[in-house]
Amino acid sequence: TAKQQGKAGFVRYVDGMGEPVLAHMQLGGELRRALDHDEFRVVYQPIVRLDGNRVIGVEALVRWHHPTRGVVSPAEFIPAAERTGLIVPLGLFVLRETCRQAVAWLDEFGPDALKEAGLNVSARQLHDPDFVSDVAGVLADSGLPCERLVLEVTESAVLRGQQVSRALYELDRMGIRLALDDFGTGESSLSLLRAFPAAIVKLDKSFVDGIEIDDGLPAAADARQAVARAVIQLAHALGLDTVAEGIESPEQVTALRELGYTLGQGFHLAEPMPAEGVSRLLARQQAAAAGSSSFGQAAG
């Protein structure tokens, strides 16, 4: 059957055997089948205050629960989903799921527990002429207030011309907050911030790696911190929020706080987890706030 062919093709692809282009096409078919069979799941990585670890938001990240391979990471299938266009229905699934879950958290824990929920949007979705109305429809159906939704886009996606730019301005006008993801890795990060209605910049992990290392130089001469420092200064000047990505150690938290970062995301703070894991963190946080004025712990 076609289903078995698809499966065989995918196995060939992941084993690195066979013709890559053919394998990609088969992966595309496999993704369509996976969507029909409800094999995608959404996990949520907390976004945390760097002083006290309070969870203020989440980023939704998609996972593929493959029947034989187990959990497949998005790096392995998002590119194929973009090429084949399957990212459009898959992205809509992630959006619906995230909005539904965010409303469930708001209902359970109240409006102050979780400020916002974010998810990644690819260029292909922004090109889809129905994207803005789809987002409006999902927000209306779920009851999630627009200002609680964050859509993360990369610099390269933003630079894809008129249609994308129009979509981004419409989303911004609706009150949805746009985040520039992996910020600093693109070729024109700075000029982009002027031309694009961003509310948040997410400092890419590559500028967090090594930020804690003390070169023994005066702060201003420390090349390892130069981009992180420039980004926060620019963000402050433009009135944007910042999130530092990929924080893996307490020393990085300290270094980022010294530079003025207040929000972060990373394995040291909290790993991506199923919705129930976030619910437990929010419950603990609420209990801690009720019991004393101290903050709950996001990790551990």
Ligand code: C2E
């Ligand atoms: P991203 O949007 O930059 O997401 C952050 C990625 O970094 C996630 O990988 C997350 O698990 C990982 N991460 C978080 N903290 C740490 C850390 O401390 N150390 C390290 N080494 N990694 C950390 P993930 O979930 O594998 O996603 C990879 C990329 O796939 C995402 O990068 C995003 O670009 C894309 N992606 C994920 N879900 C979706 C989706 O629903 N739609 C679209 N279009 N793209 C998605």
Ligand code: MG
């Ligand atoms: Mg992201």
Ligand code: MG
């Ligand atoms: Mg990112």
Ligand code: MG
């Ligand atoms: Mg990144």
